[in-house]
Amino acid sequence: MTGVDRTGVDRTGVDPKRLARTAGVLYLVLGILTGFAGAVAPRVYVAGDAAATAGHLAASAATVRYAVVADLAGAVAWVLLALTLYRLLSGFGRGLAWTMVIFAALGAGIMMLNAVFEFEAVRVATGAVDFSSLGAAGSSAVALLLLDTHHYGVFVAQVFFGLWLFPLGALAWRSSGMLPRWLGAALITGGACYLADLLAAFLAPDLGRAIHAGVTVLPAVAEVSAVVYLLIIGARTPRLPRPVLAEA
Secondary structure, eight states: OOOBOTTSOBTTOOOHHHHHHHHHHHHHHHHHHHHHHHHHHHHHOOTTOHHHHHHHHHHTHHHHHHHHHHHHHHHHHHHHHHHHHHHHHGGGOHHHHHHHHHHHHHHHHHHHHHHHHHHHHHHHHTTSSOOGGGHHHHHHHHHHHHHHHHHHHHHHHHHHHHHTHHHHHHHHHTSTTSSOHHHHHHHHHHHHHHHHHHHHHHHOHHHHHHHHHHHTHHHHHHHHHHHHHHHHTOOOOOOOOHHHHHHO
16 A cells, blocks of 8 residues: 655555545544444433433433444544545655554554443343342442443543544645645644543543533544545645756
8 A cells, every 4th residue: 555655646546635535534424423422422421320320321222322333333434544544645654654543543442342331331221231139229330330431441542532643643744735734733732632631531530521621622623624624625736845846
């Protein structure tokens, strides 16, 4: 698999704009799927209240199952997105491009594993896994434990939500105008905000809850900007350095 080189030519003959727009579609699909899954979890998870959490899980079992499938599909879309961006941008730094793919693959794997905890929480809450020997309170406590693990597992996956944006942003910065430098800077800043959010969640929970809404705005703006740019503009022809122009 070869990437677009500094002259804007993909050695496989695929149009870079088509690659960029394919990446945009995958990024949009990723955002829709993970956005849906991320919106469902807070509706059923009540921290510290096992009975309420189990009740919400039982009442919204079908919706939670759809959220689990959305997370699994989103993880696949993330890996495909990273591979498409590798093909588009690896000519501007193969090591950075591989790092981006590895971070995305690790994050996607954690997402998939984390979805299992949410799925098992539904199974416990609906009685598909029998914990009746523990009584209603004990069964609800198990469901809460599973969903609590899922809740913090999202923050673990967020390590790679943030890390993968660093090489992606660096590649955009180095892409000789194929992608704008402001977008590269925004993605790197967004990655830093993701990491700050999860560190606060683990090290200073009260602070984490206070800053979560604000600190996640920048990553959202950066990634939405990337989706819009890739879908509408695609990729521009790289600006050639003077030696390359002279040789041409």
